[in-house]
Amino acid sequence: MAGLVLLLVLCASVVGAERKMTIAEKLREDADLSQFLALLERNAVANTSLQYRQLTLFAPTNQAFQRYAGEMDDSLVLYHIANLATTLSNLDYAISSDLDGNPPLWVTRRSEAMHDDIYVNNAKVDISRSFQSVNRNGKRQVLHIIDQVLQPLQPHGPGALASPVYNPNAYQFLEHSDVFNIGPHRLRSFRQKVNQLHKKGVLDAEGRNTFFIPVDEGFKPTTRSDLIDGKVIDGHVIPRHVLFTHATHSDREYETEAFSDNVKVIISFSTTKNGMEELTYVKSNTVAGDAKHSRGVVMADIVRANIPVKNGVVHLIQRPLMVVDTTVVDFLKEKEDGPLCKLYEVVMDLGPNNQFLSELHNLKDLTLFAPSNEAWNEYSVQNVIRNHQKLQEILKLHLVRERLPMDLIIHNNMNQIYQAPTASPRKYLYFNVLTKGNNQTLTVEGGGVNATVTQPNIAATNGFVHIIDRVLGVPYTTVFEKLKTDPMLNITYNLGKRQMFNQQLGEAEHRFTYFVPRDHAWLKFQLRHPSAFKALFREDIGYYVSGFLIG
Structure with missing residues (x-):
């Protein structure tokens, strides 16, 4: 009797296994993957692989396709296929795709509080929906659902046929950038500096790296090019890390190739909101400089992110990193949607010759505690903007007539609460440093309002800018809330x-x-x-x- 029960259980298991749907059937059943299925069915190579081969599919959702703005042809699906069946636990840092040249798909495991998120290039894997099975020919297959369409780097147009470059590394991409579809951007100025300074090897290096390449528009004024030397080129490369924007923690710092005994340069990503739009910046922080390389932070907008290459990922940026050649005012007005565009609008509303702007122009040494774009959206702040006389006083409260980098403020604050006189008569800023582990957060109080410095040490030729999260001098809390949050x-x-x-x-x-x-x-x-x-x-x-x- 026991043997009969065991036989029935085994038979049921076999039937259950036979009835488990294949990956092809899973795709047809899931309406959320219909656009990916349509793309797959149009490609003969992909269809053959699905029928006869072991594989892993990275399938974007329909919503991902609706957001996708890149080129859409039948070969795109091959960049979403790998010729090994790989579960999430077995994903290595890279996996070869089936696209011509077999360019890698880069895998990132991003640690969160209670779990790890997994990204393939810049696409997040929906871990709960991963599925594995065998096809009709007994080949093991795995399906992972992702929230973005994977965009490969491929030659396009007439130039693609004349000089095809498949699966390029970062230097080959830079050398042949005119062949690739990177929109209106041109990279000739940076390419010229790399070749002139014999820095090909930095971009040619094997392994896993992140590269930042400034576009030609970022080399204005033309004198900026003269400030780029070999060390600056090194400061555009993060070795041993492949960093896609969504897969990388904001403000986590990484050492660059320009991190040595004398000069030390680190890079991090930063995000900010302009209305509903989320903007991503990259920041180089020269924490130790020399006569040629000024200390401080240089911010650059990422104009085209997440370009996968053979030895990592490339991000095209709006201007070169490490190069400090603009004044504080130049930084404020550099971009219409920049991190301080609202502050510049507020200042200019006072008139082009207003006293505060004149002081920013004329001071040789200054520090500006600049409210972020979001800080100006407070209801109480909106009321102050309409009163130009009051606004002038508020703006002066954010200006100190000396250079105050963050480390100097922290040093001055060690034995007492450091206070710095502002451009507003008889009014001071008061500082506090919060230490948690190895992290230090600087807060500043002015006019009864406490603000946190969210981005310190932006370097300019005539001083420093620290971005803060509140407009000083404009009350926005009750006494209780002030007490609770200070x-x-x-x-x-x-x-x-x-x-x-x-x-x-x-x-x-x-x-x-x-x-x-x-x-x-x-x-x-x-x-x-x-x-x-x-x-x-x-x-x-x-x-x-x-x-x-x-x-």
Whole structure:
């Protein structure tokens, strides 16, 4: 009897295995993959592979095809096929595609809090929908669903037939860039500098690398080209990492080829929103410079991202990295949709000869704490913009008449709260540094408003720009919210939570003046009067804070 049951179970298993749908059937069943299936069915090579070969399919959803703006021909599907059946756990850092020249598909595992996301080039894999089976010929096949169409680098037009280049590395792409479909962009100026400085080997290197190539428009003024030397070329290459924009953590720093004993250059990606549009920038940060290479950050817009090549990925950028040859005003107005375009609009609305703009032009040494584009969308800020006299005062609060790179501010803040005089008479900025592990975050307070520096050390010929997330001097919170969010007031805030003291501070119909000791003051008090400090901070004490409040 037991043998009969076992036989029935085995037979059921065999039937179940036989009835498991093939990858071809899975594609036909899933309406969300209909556009990919149509593309596959038009390609004879892909159809043959599906019937007879082991393979892995990376299938974009219909929504991905609707967003795709590249060239669409029957061979595109071959860039979504690999000739080995590879599950997610077995994906290596690269897998060869079936497209002519077998260009690689680059795999990134991006660590998140509770899981790893997997990307193929710049497309995210929907891990929950991966599927494996065998086809009618017994060949194992795997299907992965992705959220973008994979766009290969291929020759196009008449030049493609005359001098075909398949699966180029970064240097071959640069050398033959006119053959490829990269839109209106031209790369002749950077190519000329690479050849002139004998830096072919940096772009020719095997392995996994990320390359940033400035387009010709970024070489204006023409004198900019004279500032590009071999070290600057090195600063456009990240070795040992293939970094696609969506697959890379924002603001994570990577050492470039220009990271040595004397000069140290790191690169990171940054994203910002302009309305509904998300813009991606690349930032070079020269943390250690020399006479030819200024310290500080240079930001460049990525004008065409994620171009896969044989030895990594290429991003075309709006201007060269590491080169500091513009003033603060030049940086503000450099791009119509740049990271500080709203600030420039606000300044220009005061008139082309306004006092604040004149000061930016004339100062040889300055630091501008510049509110981001999003900071100007606050309702309270919109009201201030209409009052030109008040706006002038607010803008001056963001200007310091000396060079203050972030490391100098941190150094000055070590033993006391550092304060810097602003261009607004008798008004100062106050700084605080928050340390978490190896990361340091700088906050700045001016006019009662606390802001976080989101992008420090943008270098200009006449100083530095630090991008902040608030407009200083324009109140936008209640006393309670100020207390809760200001990192320098944590101790008083925590004390006020006892006996629900803090709750009254959020009542908008009341007016308060609250004398709040900073955390630094409390710590000094603790050193001088440890017994009193311990008594005040007993769990059953909560009444004393009312002595700091005037209703």
